[in-house]
Amino acid sequence: MRKVTVITGHYGSGKSNISTNLAMEAAASGKKVTVVDLDIVNPYFRTADFKDMFSENGIELITPSYANTNLDIPALNFDIERIAKSDGYLIVDVGGDDDGAVALGRFSAGLKEFGDELDMFYVINRYRYLTKEPSEAVELMYNIEAASRLKHTAIINNSNLGCDTVAETVISSLDYAEEVSKSVNLPIVFSTVPNSLSLDDNRFKGIEIYVKPFWER
Amino acid sequence: MKGNEALAEAAMRAGCKCFFGYPITPQTELAAYMAKRMQKNGGVFLQAESEIAAINMVLGAASTGVRAMTSSSSPGISLKSEGISYIAGSDLPCVIINVERGGPGLGGIQPSQADYWQATKGLGHGDFHLLVYAPASVQEMVDMVINAFDKADTYRMPAMILADGLLGQMMEPVTFPEVEPKVYDKSSWAADGHKGQREHHIINSLYLTPEALEKTVVDRFAKYDIIKEKETDAECYLTDDADIVVCAFGATARVVKSAVNEAREQGIKVGMFRPKTLWPFPVKEICKATESASKILSVEMSMGQMVDDIKLAINCSKPVEFFGRTGGVIPTPAEVLAKIKAMGGNN
Structure with missing residues (x-):
């Protein structure tokens, strides 16, 4: 794990769930982790929802001042660069699409200084309506790079159909991910499968599903 | 897909050719999706200068016979209410989407169901009704939008x-x-150009004599009677042997279903009744679903706006209690279960 990990993607691709998984794993292995919820787009279903779980696991969570309140203002009252320079590891959960990545652009100069210590992962989901075609996923990735003024370093294939995800769902996403990866010339960090499916297949990395309607938690 | 996007995509597939809107959380993704896709689909997307302008554009587009839609969230729907009354008074078909948030006033941006009264009883001045559909899943949003366009056209x-x-x-x-x-x-009736071949079609809600106005309203209410007879819809879940029937619509029904499942596991005889049409209210269906029940509970994200409709539907034959959260707070399955137990829900 590099010092700074930035997670971007189409809204609804599973960015917050990936960020939460990475943070929980890093914390479990004894690392000091900070998560920044940089989502200025979504009013609900965001990493800020996991405040209590993070604090129980010693993960620091930094959110926009008005996240999960009734104030619809995308105000950021923190400096990612300064947080990144402090001890431990930083995970930045960016808002969806190029619209959400605009907030990241504000910190691009500072983040670029981390050089090889910075990872920026683009999360893709083959089953998301507007990124079903590899070409659509590629176009969105470049739009996010333009808005954030940063370059991705790899792709995370998080193809899923929510609660309807079965083994076949994830297996049939591998070709799609491969095609996106080839088109943009970036490696795939991993393809995900929910741990609840108990899929014994080393092409996948098991993840927990934290982001779901609270009545199913 | 996200619910808001699914509503937009479904509308386009149903043949919606004109969308007029104005952004407001938490429905903005709907308009954003329309902005990206509507033109490619051969339709018109227009972000109006206000909600009031948007609803009047819908009136204009619907007058020509095309399928038109607008969407907003609670405060924006209040702004549209004058236009909705004019649309109803002009007998025009259209679809209006309300992705509710907390109120009254500017309220908040968290979820709410406190526009039940507004939608079913008071959406604008004058004697009129709207067809009101309450989806409880993203899939149902798709199905209901398609159906809503058909019913709007069927009944004008x-x-x-x-x-x-x-x-x-x-x-x-x-x-x-x-x-x-x-x-x-x-x-x-469509005002789509007479080309010198026929009389003008005039779309209007102004009548010069009270008698003429009364006749149009009375005729409209005769149509409403047919709709009340034919267009009700509801889901019954484990109501056959239920001692307590919990009524809920929309997302709240998802919470209630979890609570009902938990209660059943504990041996409590409880079921759920979910109106899918709020107007017309599913009177026959609720009477049947509550036959075995001794008590009814309404769970809502409001102060209990559906309670009176339930009482009227069952003619106050059984006690109707209420549990809800409002202002953007969502009830939890545990809270609903506690209320069921407090009502004496037992085996």
Whole structure:
């Protein structure tokens, strides 16, 4: 794990769930982790929802001042660069699409200084309506790079159909991910499968599903 | 897909050719999706200068016989209410989407169901009704939008999808049915250009004599009677042997279903009744679903706006209690279960 990990993607691709998984794993292995919820787009279903779980696991969570309140203002009252320079590891959960990545652009100069210590992962989901075609996923990735003024370093294939995800769902996403990866010339960090499916297949990395309607938690 | 996007995609597949809107959380993704896709689909997307302008654009577009839609969230719907009354008074079909948030006033941006009264009873001045559909999943949002366009055309009246922020923001898998939009003959009224071949068609809600106005209203209410008879819809879940029937619509029904399942596991005889149409209210269906029940509970994200409709539907034959949260707070399955137990829910 590099010092700074930035997670971007189409809204609804599973960015917050990936960020939460990475943070929980890093914390479990004894690392000091900070998560920044940089989502200025979504009013609900965001990493800020996991405040209590993070604090129980010693993960620091930094959110926009008005996240999960009734104030619809995308105000950021923190400096990612300064947080990144402090001890431990930083995970930045960016808002969806190029619209959400605009907030990241504000910190691009500072983040670029981390050089090889910075990872920026683009999360893709083959089953998301507007990124079903590899070409659509590629176009969105470049739009996010333009808005954030940063370059991705790899792709995370998080193809899923929510609660309807079965083994076949994830297996049939591998070709799609491969095609996106080839088109943009970036490696795939991993393809995900929910741990609840108990899929014994080393092409996948098991993840927990934290982001779901609270009545199913 | 996200609920808001699914509403937009479904509308386009149903043949919606004109969308007029104005951004407001938590429904903005709907308009954003329309902005990206509507033109590619051969339709018109226009972000109006206000909600009031948007609803009057819908009135204009619907007057020509095309399928038109607008969407907003609670405060924006209040602004549209004058236009909705004019649309109803002009007998025009259209679809209006309300992805509700907390109120009154500017309220908040978290989910709510506190526009039940507004949608079913008071959406604008004058004697009129709207068809009101309450989806409880992203899939149902798709199905109901398609159906709403058909019913609006069938009855020449506005139809509303009353959703809430939770559904609008929620991601769920959806399947889009192959829709072959039905053709409705609008040649007797649509103001789509007479080309010197026929009399003018005049779309209007002003009548010069009280008697003429009274007649149009009375005729409209005769139509409403047919709708009340034919267009009700509801879901019954484990109501057959239930001692307590919990009534809920929209996203709240998802919470209630979890609570009902938990209660059943504990041996409590409880079921759920979910109106899918809020107007017309499913009177026959609720009477049947509550036959075995001794008590009824209404759970809502409001102060209990559906309670009176339940009491009227069952003619106050059984006690109707209420549990709800409001202002953008969502009830939890545990809270609903506690209320069921407090009502004496037992085996």
